[in-house]
Every structure is written in C-alpha cells, then in structure tokens.
Amino acid sequence: MIPNHELSPSDLLQLDRDHVWHPYTDFTNPGLITPVSHAQAVELHLADGRVLIDGMSSWWAAVHGYNHPTLNQAVIDQLGKMAHVMFAGITHEPAVKLAATLAQISPPGLNKVFFSDSGSVAVEIALKMAIQYWHSQGQAQRTMFLTLKRGYHGDTFGAMAVCDPHSGMHHLFHHALSHHLFAEAPSCGFDEPFQETHIAKFAQLIQQHRQKIAAVILEPIVQGAGGMRFYSPDYLRRVRELCDKNGILLIVDEIATGFGRTGKLFACEHAGISPDIMCMGKALTAGYITLAATLCNDKVSNGIASGDNPAFMHGPTYMGNALACAVANASIELLLNSDWETRVASIGKQMRDELAPCKEFSYVKEVRTLGAIGVVELNRPIVSSQLVPLFVELGVWVRPFGNIIYLMPPFIITPDQLSKLTSAVLKVVATLAE
Numbered sequence: 001m002i003p004n005h006e007l008s009p010s011d012l013l014q015l016d017r018d019h020v021w022h023p024y025t026d027f028t029n030p031g032l033i034t035p036v037s038h039a040q041a042v043e044l045h046l047a048d049g050r051v052l053i054d055g056m057s058s059w060w061a062a063v064h065g066y067n068h069p070t071l072n073q074a075v076i077d078q079l080g081k082m083a084h085v086m087f088a089g090i091t092h093e094p095a096v097k098l099a100a101t102l103a104q105i106s107p108p109g110l111n112k113v114f115f116s117d118s119g120s121v122a123v124e125i126a127l128k129m130a131i132q133y134w135h136s137q138g139q140a141q142r143t144m145f146l147t148l149k150r151g152y153h154g155d156t157f158g159a160m161a162v163c164d165p166h167s168g169m170h171h172l173f174h175h176a177l178s179h180h181l182f183a184e185a186p187s188c189g190f191d192e193p194f195q196e197t198h199i200a201k202f203a204q205l206i207q208q209h210r211q212k213i214a215a216v217i218l219e220p221i222v223q224g225a226g227g228m229r230f231y232s233p234d235y236l237r238r239v240r241e242l243c244d245k246n247g248i249l250l251i252v253d254e255i256a257t258g259f260g261r262t263g264k265l266f267a268c269e270h271a272g273i274s275p276d277i278m279c280m281g282k283a284l285t286a287g288y289i290t291l292a293a294t295l296c297n298d299k300v301s302n303g304i305a306s307g308d309n310p311a312f313m314h315g316p317t318y319m320g321n322a323l324a325c326a327v328a329n330a331s332i333e334l335l336l337n338s339d340w341e342t343r344v345a346s347i348g349k350q351m352r353d354e355l356a357p358c359k360e361f362s363y364v365k366e367v368r369t370l371g372a373i374g375v376v377e378l379n380r381p382i383v384s385s386q387l388v389p390l391f392v393e394l395g396v397w398v399r400p401f402g403n404i405i406y407l408m409p410p411f412i413i414t415p416d417q418l419s420k421l422t423s424a425v426l427k428v429v430a431t432l433a434e
C-alpha cells in the first residue's frame, strides 16, 4: 500500500518494521523504535503525547536544540532563493560565506574548504587529499595511514579501514578493507600527566614506516564512538611534533568534537596545534541538514595543485548544498554570539557533580566529563536495547553503547532538564545491580 493519509501510531510502526532499516539494527528484531512527531528546544515529542528530554543532541549535532526560530528562518530564506545548484563551475554566497567563516574560526593555516554530504565522506576526502598530495610530490608509494586503536571515523570503506579493527563496529568487514597501521589508544587521560612512554609505540610505528605513511589520522582529545575516551592534550602535541619530524601529514577528525562540545570551539585548541587536514560535520549544521567539510592548509592544496594532476579528484553531486550552507552559517553565528563557553562549562560541572554518585556502584569503572560530555563507563558490557526503554519510561532520550552510558545534551539545556537526565542515568545504573 502507498500511504496517502496521516499514519496512526500503530500503522507507522508496522510500516517501519516492514520497510525501514535503522542504524546498526537487526530489522527482524529492531528493539524499541520510538516515533517522534516533533521536537522543540530540548524536548522530543512522541506520537503518543509523551515528551522526552534529549540527552544525545541527535549524535553530537543539535547543539542549539530543535526547531530553533533563527535556524528555521535561515532555511526558509534560502529556500526562497534556491535549494541547490551544482557546484562545478558555479558558486554562491552561502557556500562562500561558510568557507570563509570556517577558515577564519578553525585552527591557523586551514585555508581551503572542500564541502561534502556527510562525515564519512569528509574522511574519505581527507584520505584522498593526503594520497594525492604525496602522488603530486612524486611519492606515490605513500598510501598507508597511521591511526589509533579505539578510533572511529565513519562507515564508508576508506573510513572503516582506519576505525579500530576489533572494538570498532566494522570487524565484520575487516577482510575486505585496506590495511593500515594502528597504535595503542592513548592511555593518558585528559588531566593525567603525560609521559613519553605513553606515545612510545606510536613513535616507533611512525619511525619504522615513515616512507610508506601518507598521514596520521585521529580524533583529537575525544575518541567518540570507540569508547568515549578523553586523552591528554600533550599526547596530541607530541603527535604533531612526530608528524613534523618524520615529514608526515596530520589529519584531525573534528566531526564529533567540533563546534564547542569539548569546551573549545575545536578540540585541537586544547593542544594548541593545527593539523594539515581537518574534517568537520555533525554540529556544523546544528542537526538540520547533512553537510560536512574537509579543510586543508596551503601546503596540501598547493602541493596537490603543483602535481601532474592539479585538480583534486572528488566532486559530490550535492557539494556545497545551499540550504545546508545557509543553516550552517546561521548556526555558527548563533553559536559565536552566545555564551556557549559558559554554558558548556556549567553543563560539564553539573554532570560531574550529579553523575558522581554512580561511582558508588562496584560495576562502574569510571565517571568522566569533558566539556558538555558526561560518561559513565561500566566494567562490563550492557545491552542497550534493554536500557533504552527504561530511559524512555523515565522521560529521557539516552542511548548507551558497549559499556558506556553517556550524555551530550544540546547546549541550551536548563539545569532542571539536565538534572532529569542525570537522575535517570543514576536510576538506570542502579537497576543494573539486580
């Protein structure tokens, strides 16, 4: 049947079961699927009238909350001009403004912006930039990447090949991926004193394979989907030094961390470093329309341009989508004109205080916060599909994974709303004892 009327909640769920695949989900047994009818600020309104406080920001993205009048207006204004026009041989104000803004606000030196549709594709583009750069330099043998265990860079083939091969979500595809080099995940926490031994293995790998490595790629300061781990800015500083010393490019994946989530606009700023190539996505459009960007410095862009093939060989159909660029411009302006640093810091402090009682449980390994990210790590795996219904019953939207229960609410959340999230986490953690 082709649905041509408003669906009842039960029809909607039935048709969803019949036809729709959800992320990382068994379609024969999808667990609880929650129909949302609309969302407003920090609330998800369900089709059955219940309201959930959002603790996820739709995977790092919705930093300003949902249905924001300024962002809505930016989309409406742009829609009246054009939704999209091909980007080959054509340019337009939303894309140019956004590129200039990103070059301005990102770490020094990142001057050229390549737009794409999703984070994974931004990572593919970064990897291709590095490979084409070395090809242009007469070093086409440099095709390997050095990265970190517990890393996550997306779901497409190039990106999967630099995700953690075991704890990552892609071990099933391992045999079909190109093989790269993996150093131990940084073991030195954000606030812990860094010692050279923490990076010894990484330093050894970079030294040993220096002729074959095109670039190092890593998530700065926060390893997200690979375990929500926070590591020392000194580690990242040393990575930059080792890349320089060995003449290797550094790609930093800020897709999750960008736009304020860690307490700095970009996580690189904790270490005061600039990468050669940087990926952005997720909060770039505040969760409105999919868009990503890969930035590079002049060394990379001029290096590519000086080769036999001066054109960088990539060009997505929806490149520089005008609606997405317009909402990104509005979102960045909104962010920079807000007191986001204070908000992120106070969200972090409140989570640190209110999640601390979780430490009482013997099966809680660690409670940690950084910026507006709060993590409760257990010392055993949890079954997310069993916990999500408990959270929904408590009126919050929280989706744990692996052995991690985490919160990263929109920056506009109020202290009362945040307390509702933290107390739900505490209650759910307590039930795990049984």
Ligand SMILES: *Cc1c(COP(=O)(O)O)cnc(C)c1O
Binding pocket: 118, 119, 120, 121, 123, 152, 153, 154, 155, 219, 224, 225, 253, 254, 255, 256, 281, 282
């Ligand atoms: C989410 C994420 C990606 C992939 O982005 P998509 O838009 O889902 O393709 C890549 N890298 C990091 C660090 C991410 O968190």
